[in-house]
Amino acid sequence: xxxxxxxxxxxxxxxxxxxxxxxxxxxxxxxxxxxxxxxxxxxxxxxxxxxxxxxxxxxxxxxxxxxxxxxxxxxxxxxxxxxxxxxxxxxxxxxxxxxxxxxxxxxxxxxxxxxxxxxxxxxxxxxxxxxxxxxxxxxxxxxxxxxxxxxxxxxxxxxxxxxxxxxxxxxxxxxxxxxxxxxxxxxxxxxxxxxxxxxxxx
Amino acid sequence: xxxxxxxxxxxxxxxxxxxxxxxxxxxxxxxxxxxxxxxxxxxxxxxxxxxxxxxxxxxxxxxxxxxxxxxxxxxxxxxxxxxxxxxxxxxxxxxxxxxxxxxxxxxxxxxxxxxxxxxxxxxxxxxxxxxxxxxxxxxxxxxxxxxxxxxxxxxxxxxxxxxxxxxxxxxxxxxxxxxxxxxxxxxxxxxxxxxxxxxxxxxxxxxxxxxxxxxxxxxxxxxxxxxxxxxxxxxxxxxxxxxxxxxxxxxxxxxxxxxxxxxxxxxxxxxxxxxxxxxxxxxxxxxxxxxxxxxxxxxxxxxxxxxxxxxxxxxxxxxxxxxxxxxxxxxxxxxxxxxxxxxxxxxxxxxx
Numbered sequence: 083x084x085x086x087x088x089x090x091x092x093x094x095x096x097x098x099x100x101x102x103x104x105x106x107x108x109x110x111x112x113x114x115x116x117x118x119x120x121x122x123x124x125x126x127x128x129x130x131x132x133x134x135x136x137x138x139x140x141x142x143x144x145x146x147x148x149x150x151x152x153x154x155x156x157x158x159x160x161x162x163x164x165x166x167x168x169x170x171x172x173x174x175x176x177x178x179x180x181x182x183x184x185x186x187x188x189x190x191x192x193x194x195x196x197x198x199x200x201x202x203x204x205x206x207x208x209x210x211x212x213x214x215x216x217x218x219x220x221x222x223x224x225x226x227x228x229x230x231x232x233x234x235x236x237x238x239x240x241x242x243x244x245x246x247x248x249x250x251x252x253x254x255x256x257x258x259x260x261x262x263x264x265x266x267x268x269x270x271x272x273x274x275x276x277x278x279x280x281x282x283x284x
Numbered sequence: 285x286x287x288x289x290x291x292x293x294x295x296x297x298x299x300x301x302x303x304x305x306x307x308x309x310x311x312x313x314x315x316x317x318x319x320x321x322x323x324x325x326x327x328x329x330x331x332x333x334x335x336x337x338x339x340x341x342x343x344x345x346x347x348x349x350x351x352x353x354x355x356x357x358x359x360x361x362x363x364x365x366x367x368x369x370x371x372x373x374x375x376x377x378x379x380x381x382x383x384x385x386x387x388x389x390x391x392x393x394x395x396x397x398x399x400x401x402x403x404x405x406x407x408x409x410x411x412x413x414x415x416x417x418x419x420x421x422x423x424x425x426x427x428x429x430x431x432x433x434x435x436x437x438x439x440x441x442x443x444x445x446x447x448x449x450x451x452x453x454x455x456x457x458x459x460x461x462x463x464x465x466x467x468x469x470x471x472x473x474x475x476x477x478x479x480x481x482x483x484x485x486x487x488x489x490x491x492x493x494x495x496x497x498x499x500x501x502x503x504x505x506x507x508x509x510x511x512x513x514x515x516x517x518x519x520x521x522x523x524x525x526x527x528x529x530x531x532x533x534x535x536x537x538x539x540x541x542x543x544x545x546x547x548x549x550x551x552x553x554x555x556x557x558x559x560x561x562x563x564x565x566x567x568x569x570x571x572x573x574x575x576x577x578x579x580x581x582x583x584x585x586x587x588x589x590x591x592x593x594x595x596x597x598x599x600x601x602x603x604x605x606x607x608x609x610x611x612x613x614x615x616x617x618x619x620x621x622x623x624x625x626x627x628x629x630x631x632x633x634x635x636x
Contacts, residue, residue: 108595110598111595111596112591112595114594114595115321115591115594115595116321116591117322118321118322118323119321120319121323122323123319123320123323123324123325125322125325125326126325127325
């Protein structure tokens, strides 16, 4: 039975003179290495150059603020439920008087942590979020020296007012339409007649 | 006399500095060239194109912990690398880098000294260089070091024979002189010696690879079998001295090959060229251009050494000895016989 067509007949024939003095073979080998002198190196000088990545690349998360700068997250826990890697944990708190500018709704996430070592960057949290609060961005997660440093709290996740992050690439009309689908869990729990991203009165 | 002494002192320092600089930058070029052959980038962090890499490497070598094993013979342990480095500098003394020039009525040579048994001196010094290795390997009191040293010395001794015989053939073609400078000058008027001695050059080249312990003859330090070979126990600058010595050896033997077989500072139509740009005989510019040409030839040979290193796999030890004793020595004897016959019957330079 023939498994592959790579079988070779082995023979013990004497070496020819050209093979015995090895010089032709050596020159051939040197020609091969010399030809590589003129080939382009595929190396990317990492910190200075980066690989081109897709505009919808799923990298480090961001917790968005709304246009007035209030945090959108209401600590509903949909993302934590949706997360297949169980990387997200949060603690909710009630908004006090005078904090209206900080948090958009009466409830907010006092603690919001994502374990970046657990996260598989699948984007299900973003899909599950009814408040358009969490998004994956095209940023890469930094390297750290300690395991504990990979648990990102709100200090790293919440968008800074001075450097807003554009996630419009991930909010195409198709995506917004998809989120209204009745089959999705958050649409069953919340009133699906309300417009998404507009904020919901309790 | 004072002019002569000051000139020699300057030249001495200059050649010392150039040898050190070339050896340092040979390490950089080795890494860069290997990277180019393997489609990599090579060192490119320290300075533009990684040009400060040798400085960083040297700094590292100085800063490392200096370990002298308890069981080693301390005097010999230190003597080994010192001797190796010292002897590698000694071979560079004879190389004539350019033509003589006149300054203030004094004829000055771009060469430290010319002795009439120059080639014998070079062969002698390169064969003493094996002492540095064998003393270092022996004093380490380590099996691997000793094996590496034994390998290195037996290899150097066996290839020296073929090298010596191919040099005899060269000396016969060059008219019976052993002086380095005179051999270079015979190539000024006529063809370079490679045209008369192609086989001799091939033998000399292979032997030079073996003498400098370069791949594919680097059995003395093959890490898969011998950890580090004769410098297993060495650290910090003593290790650096061994490595430096190797690169200087490579530089010097490249220069010797470029000189003996490829005309050194001579190049085709040199006289016409100098005449065309209006330089008179004895001008220092002629010496400088010659030195530049010589350095370029040397650089090409160093690159070929590296090219071979990054192409060919290492020999097995019995293959190495077979090649030395059963191929190269008979071949060099054949080359000698052919040379003598050609000199007697065709060129007629030897009268019977």
